[in-house]
Amino acid sequence: MLLSWLRGREGAMTGLLGRLVRIESSSYEWEGVNRLVTLLAREWRRRGARVTRLKSAGVSRRGDVLRCELSAGTSAAGQILVLGHTDTVYARGTLTRMPFRVAAGRAYGPGTLDMKAGLVIALAAVDALRAMGHVPRRRLVFLWTPDEEIGSDTSREIIEREARRSEAVLVLEPGTGTSGKLKTARKGVGQVTIEVTGRAAHAGVNPQDGVNAVHELALQIGRVAGFGDARRGITVNADVIEGGTRSNVIAERAWARVDVRCARARDIAGLEARFRGLRPILPGARLRVTGGIDRPPMERRRAARLFRQAQALGRELGLNLEESSTGGGSDGNFTAALGVPTLDGLGAAGAGAHTPGEYIRTRSLAERAALLAALFRSL
Numbered sequence: 001m002l003l004s005w006l007r008g009r010e011g012a013m014t015g016l017l018g019r020l021v022r023i024e025s026s027s028y029e030w031e032g033v034n035r036l037v038t039l040l041a042r043e044w045r046r047r048g049a050r051v052t053r054l055k056s057a058g059v060s061r062r063g064d065v066l067r068c069e070l071s072a073g074t075s076a077a078g079q080i081l082v083l084g085h086t087d088t089v090y091a092r093g094t095l096t097r098m099p100f101r102v103a104a105g106r107a108y109g110p111g112t113l114d115m116k117a118g119l120v121i122a123l124a125a126v127d128a129l130r131a132m133g134h135v136p137r138r139r140l141v142f143l144w145t146p147d148e149e150i151g152s153d154t155s156r157e158i159i160e161r162e163a164r165r166s167e168a169v170l171v172l173e174p175g176t177g178t179s180g181k182l183k184t185a186r187k188g189v190g191q192v193t194i195e196v197t198g199r200a201a202h203a204g205v206n207p208q209d210g211v212n213a214v215h216e217l218a219l220q221i222g223r224v225a226g227f228g229d230a231r232r233g234i235t236v237n238a239d240v241i242e243g244g245t246r247s248n249v250i251a252e253r254a255w256a257r258v259d260v261r262c263a264r265a266r267d268i269a270g271l272e273a274r275f276r277g278l279r280p281i282l283p284g285a286r287l288r289v290t291g292g293i294d295r296p297p298m299e300r301r302r303a304a305r306l307f308r309q310a311q312a313l314g315r316e317l318g319l320n321l322e323e324s325s326t327g328g329g330s331d332g333n334f335t336a337a338l339g340v341p342t343l344d345g346l347g348a349a350g351a352g353a354h355t356p357g358e359y360i361r362t363r364s365l366a367e368r369a370a371l372l373a374a375l376f377r378s379l
């Protein structure tokens with residue numbers, strides 16, 4: 001029933017997705033994010049939700065956080081938190097090269113998969129419950145944040161506050177692969193910056209008076225690369241480096257930004273300690289090491305029970321749901337780390353997130369909305 005009703009709504013859902021995608025909403029361009037927030041707020045108000053816009057309060061202006069609350073069928077306590085984000089990784093203007101289009105069962109465009117389809121799925125799930133005459137068992141809070149793609153600086157506190165009063169968190173990030181496997185584990189993610197100060201000198205006249213910051217940095221990168229441990233799910237990658245001025249000047253400064261990930265919370269302290277324990281290798285060089293893991297890992301034990309429930313509900317809908325783990329982080333990392341059961345990857349299925357070929361399979365819109373509605377009814 002749920003799924004067949006939603007199948008009939010696939011065209012409308014795809015149409016709404018097109019409207020959302022055509023409002024460009026890069027994390028760094030708050031005006032665009034807020035235009036999207038205005039459209040979504042209107043959609044939620046039309047469905048009787050209590051809608052609140054929370055202004056971002058960081059150093060740099062970001063879009064607003066949108067909180068939409070639907071009351072439960074009974075006065076029974078408890079809340080389910082649904083997480084999504086309104087920002088994308090695409091700068092304004094991307095749409096001219098990468099327009100929204102639908103072809104052969106796919107909808108293409110910037111942010112279709114990650115994760116404007118998720119925003120559509122949530123609205124459709126609520127519509128389907130209504131149409132079937134069902135009411136959610138608990139209060140539903142939908143929290144759409146404006147800066148997930150750049151670390152959630154302005155929304156992390158709000159996410160954690162809502163999560164603490166929730167029985168479960170459902171995250172509408174895309175599923176894994178074109179079959180849309182649910183995500184039951186994510187690595188913890190962070191960044192470490194290594195800054196080296198050496199001493200400038202003429203590379204030909206008096207090189208012996210210099211301390212080469214680029215050489216020192218290269219040695220340090222070799223060292224930190226060894227911190228990785230595939231067996232334990234630890235990866236360390238220096239992905240951005242900069243240093244020096246000209247080829248005939250011994251480099252005085254150099255720095256590297258290092259991506260750091262780990263699968264288990266208990267590995268964080270040891271990994272960070274190894275970075276803090278770095279000491280200069282070349283005589284006279286100085287080192288400054290800052291940063292660390294800022295999204296803790298989402299460990300599978302927080303999702304296992306929810307996944308089994310989702311899988312059973314999926315079976316009733318005729319959907320075969322599998323689980324997956326990923327090295328990428330999401331806002332689900334924050335809520336799982338608080339000990340709140342968190343199931344991620346409930347958004348659309350597709351491929352090419354963050355690339356020019358990004359798309360969703362349009363049939364997954366109805367499937368995921370049906371699954372979400374079923375979860376609202378039974379959680």
Ligand SMILES: [Zn+2]
Nearest residue numbers: 114115148173
């Ligand atoms: Zn995302």
